[in-house]
Amino acid sequence: MVADPPALRRADWELPATATAALRRPEQAAEQLAALAAAAEPGARLGTKEELRVHCGVSVGTFNEALRLVQARGVVDVRPGRTGGLFATRQSPLVRLGNSVLALDKDAASVADAVRLRDALDPLLVEDALRHAAPSDVTAMRAELDRMRTAAADLDGIAFIHANWALHARIADVSPNAMLRSFYLSLLEIIESHTLAVQPLGDEPLPEYIQSRYDLHAALVDAIDARDEPRAIALIHEHNMTAHTS
Amino acid sequence: MVADPPALRRADWELPATATAALRRPEQAAEQLAALAAAAEPGARLGTKEELRVHCGVSVGTFNEALRLVQARGVVDVRPGRTGGLFATRQSPLVRLGNSVLALDKDAASVADAVRLRDALDPLLVEDALRHAAPSDVTAMRAELDRMRTAAADLDGIAFIHANWALHARIADVSPNAMLRSFYLSLLEIIESHTLAVQPLGDEPLPEYIQSRYDLHAALVDAIDARDEPRAIALIHEHNMTAHTS
DNA sequence: TGAGCTAAACCAGCATGGTGATTGGAGCGG
DNA sequence: CCGCTCCAATCACCATGCTGGTTTAGCTCA
Numbered sequence A, B: 001m002v003a004d005p006p007a008l009r010r011a012d013w014e015l016p017a018t019a020t021a022a023l024r025r026p027e028q029a030a031e032q033l034a035a036l037a038a039a040a041e042p043g044a045r046l047g048t049k050e051e052l053r054v055h056c057g058v059s060v061g062t063f064n065e066a067l068r069l070v071q072a073r074g075v076v077d078v079r080p081g082r083t084g085g086l087f088a089t090r091q092s093p094l095v096r097l098g099n100s101v102l103a104l105d106k107d108a109a110s111v112a113d114a115v116r117l118r119d120a121l122d123p124l125l126v127e128d129a130l131r132h133a134a135p136s137d138v139t140a141m142r143a144e145l146d147r148m149r150t151a152a153a154d155l156d157g158i159a160f161i162h163a164n165w166a167l168h169a170r171i172a173d174v175s176p177n178a179m180l181r182s183f184y185l186s187l188l189e190i191i192e193s194h195t196l197a198v199q200p201l202g203d204e205p206l207p208e209y210i211q212s213r214y215d216l217h218a219a220l221v222d223a224i225d226a227r228d229e230p231r232a233i234a235l236i237h238e239h240n241m242t243a244h245t246s
Numbered sequence C: 001t002g003a004g005c006t007a008a009a010c011c012a013g014c015a016t017g018g019t020g021a022t023t024g025g026a027g028c029g030g
Numbered sequence D: 001c002c003g004c005t006c007c008a009a010t011c012a013c014c015a016t017g018c019t020g021g022t023t024t025a026g027c028t029c030a
Helices: A025-039 A049-056 A060-072 A093-103 A111-132 A135-153 A157-174 A178-194 A206-225 A229-242 B025-039 B049-056 B060-072 B093-103 B111-132 B135-153 B157-174 B178-194 B206-225 B229-242
Strands: A045-047 A076-079 A085-088 B045-047 B076-079 B085-088
Touching: A025 A045, A025 A049, A025 A060, A025 A085, A045 A049, A049 A060, A049 A085, A060 A076, A060 B060, A093 B093, A093 B178, A111 A157, A111 A178, A111 A206, A111 A229, A111 B111, A111 B178, A135 A157, A135 A206, A157 A178, A157 A206, A178 B093, A178 B111, A206 A229, B025 B045, B025 B049, B025 B060, B025 B076, B025 B085, B045 B049, B049 B060, B049 B085, B060 B076, B111 B157, B111 B178, B111 B206, B111 B229, B135 B157, B135 B206, B157 B178, B157 B206, B206 B229
Parallel strands: none
Antiparallel strands: A045 A085, A076 A085, B045 B085, B076 B085
16 A cells, blocks of 8 residues: 655646636535535535545645635535534525525526516515605605606716616615515616616607606605505506616 | 744634634635725735735635635636736626625525515516427426326325425426526425425315315416416416415 | 543644746847 | 747645644543
């Protein structure tokens, strides 16, 4: 039995360039660890750091980096002491959701998809706003409404749509559902980062379109303020039927 | 000017136990880096590894771990070469979404919230299924439907609801919208991990309730198969008005 | 038997020093 | 002026060895 010699030079560890590209060693090791953890029962002991480090074939520092990554992903748990080591963690669905979103390809987030999702979630947020909006929340909404009105008067489409998003964000802020809030706000960001200006649906002239959008949102905030649920729901549906931003 | 001495012993680096708890040094350093990156313009050079390592007051290994973390979060970018170093990155909304979900408190995912979200997304998935379902997809759906029927015949509520979820997952699989798919499937997982059995709405006896749920889903798959959009939409709305699982 | 101590096996940091790749500027010859 | 080579800065790994905390198996002893 020969102890394998230390990998002092790069050639000793750098595997053939084919298909290795772009993935650094810590990430490779992290993948191995994640695979190990996924294959094991939750709570199972995977081994000591040293054992697994050797198994991954990396140095201490690199292994610590890999470990930190999988730990951040909530896939493994490290425990000290005599019976310590690495343990597979039961992955909560929420963590899986986070990771699956992170794993999503960058261009997987088409704006059209995001808009569609946002439209589906809008009614929920309006519902929540109806139920939970405090006076201060409504005040914040009206402030954004003012910005929209100013932008509409200036015919500044860019400012208008930004104020519009801000209003929707204010509405979302009211929801007690953290998941919904977080997701909706991110959708808004996705849309915002790809959208340049307002654009009416069909042939309606822009000033009239902006004005009608403003009126609709003002009515929505009024309905929320008045706790007029049917009206608010109707308005948000109209909102999503007539909007078109690109 | 005195060069500060090496921190050879633990007392040299371990700051007073108050308020430090639970956050390891690599995470602390990662926070510092993230703050730096957030304060800077996207693309700005934050400094060399060595400079920032000293700024964070940690050792090389620890700093590398911190670096790997913020890199995984996509907030910084490390570049080699003479003009290399750390650079602030423009964080994509999708990455922010992923991180915000990961940051969500574990108990933030109440089942009720998840159910509400799922119900809001169901119509979108049915729409997508109507548009994109291939014959093989429908076959898969019918297989789950069979499992539901068997479970219904056995009056096995557990098996029934699992088959039901599997059917919904099949429907979701058809959607070309990766974000929607991913999110919906995770919601299903959240619900699944907290739900024990079917429970009818109101006083309807269980066998009849299960039968009616089966009929509804069977009709839905038929409508998808027949590309009968109005009917499918109507069914999914009925689905979400009458369901109650806990 | 049971309470208490010891020591082994872990992990978390630290420091130092080395090889090799990547990058861009500086200098030089044609 | 252009292209070439060379070099300094910087990163990505590697190896080794140290201090000190935590956990528990196992032993001792009343």
